[in-house]
Amino acid sequence: MKRLTRLLVIIAAFLPFSGAMAQIKVFACEPEWAALTQLLGGEKVTVYSATHARQNPHHIQARPSLIARLRNADLAVCTGAELEVGWMPALQRRARNSKVLPGKPGYFEATDHVRLLEIPGQLDRADGDVHAEGNPHIHLDPRRIRQVAQALAQRLQVIDPENSSAYRSKWRAFDQRWRKAIRNWQRQAKPLRGKKAIVHHREWVYLLDWLSIQRAGSLEPNPSVPPTLGHLAKLRDMKKPDLIIVSPLNDPKPANWLRAHNSAPVVILPHTVGAVANSGDLFAFFDRLVERLLRIER
Ligand SMILES: [Zn+2]
Structure with a gap:
């Protein structure tokens, strides 16, 4: 009996936090969206970045470790506009997680929420153009990041309605700080x-x-x-x-x-x-x- 009690104590120590404490698991396609989701989700989310700064997001292998991560995710946050066309559809097929499929609330594409530049008149993949839907690298404009952040904050509330008020207040705090930072950068860069x-x-x-x-x-x-x-x-x-x-x-x-x-x-x-x-x-x-x-x- 004593041994059984000890065993139960050990098992309890390794159990994850119970329901109310559960965090939303986020699979971010690129480091910039991992960073943004962390800012907007705080302690309510755990964020995994599928790629790091030394990788070219146009060309990523759909590795088994990425499939496993996507399988367990509640929300995937990607760039879209075909930046991940070479790997994300393969991951989605193989992860078999219906929550993060295109069209579901658990799949968020940043480029859906901003105006794209360099949308080509005609597709010409023969020339190797990997920007066939327009230039996807929107994270290099902080004004567009703000638009994405607003949409992402709303999406977090859809995925995790219990914590809506926390996401709203995090968005407001981020927005205030971010707008002030944009004004500073613009002044410096004149x-x-x-x-x-x-x-x-x-x-x-x-x-x-x-x-x-x-x-x-x-x-x-x-x-x-x-x-x-x-x-x-x-x-x-x-x-x-x-x-x-x-x-x-x-x-x-x-x-x-x-x-x-x-x-x-x-x-x-x-x-x-x-x-x-x-x-x-x-x-x-x-x-x-x-x-x-x-x-x-x-
Ligand atoms: Zn590119």
């Missing part, structure tokens, strides 16, 4: 207005749009098609841009080649939360973005 930037991958389009920086071209002839010498030569012959933007994931050679010819500065910007030191949450991420852009002014 000297960048009207500058001309060449980017490696066109993920930076939303950042440039927000800060009124002109798009002078991209090192990739088409999204995710590696730069060619012929294409780089065209960029070399253009008027000199004010900066060349790359992410830590990009091969630095094309940008360095161009710099060697036109002496425009190359700026390495974090493309997501955690991509460079001290960019571990959304506020710090935009702090680093603006700070690094302003270095060209010095």
Whole structure:
């Protein structure tokens, strides 16, 4: 009997928290949505990020560990607009979790809630265009992040109605802090207005749009098609841009080649939360973005 009691005590210690304490399990496709969901859900959610800052979200393997995570999720938060088209549908098929299928409240796509840029006139996948539904990299504009956050806060209330008031107050606190931060970043970045930037991958389009920086071209002839010498030569012959933007994931050679010819500065910007030191949450991420852009002014 004594042994049985001891056994029960041990089992109880390993049991998860009971009903009222249960957290909503969130599967975030990218680090930026993991960070946003954590801000909006706080202690009511446990968030798993399917990808990290050293991975290209266009190209992810549908690994068994990801399938297991999605199988147990209450909510999946992804970018959409075909960013995850190469892996998320495969995960959804194999996870057999009806809660997180397209059309269900448990599947949230950020791009459903903002206006997309660069929607192509006609599909041309033969050229390797991975932005066939429009440019999906909306997280590089904090105004669009705010729109996504508002929709995501509402979705959390649908998934977990018991905690609605907690999600509403977290949204209000986030919104107040975020709007103030946006005003600060915009004030700091004023000297960048009207500058001309060449980017490696066109993920930076939303950042440039927000800060009124002109798009002078991209090192990739088409999204995710590696730069060619012929294409780089065209960029070399253009008027000199004010900066060349790359992410830590990009091969630095094309940008360095161009710099060697036109002496425009190359700026390495974090493309997501955690991509460079001290960019571990959304506020710090935009702090680093603006700070690094302003270095060209010095
Ligand atoms: Zn892309």
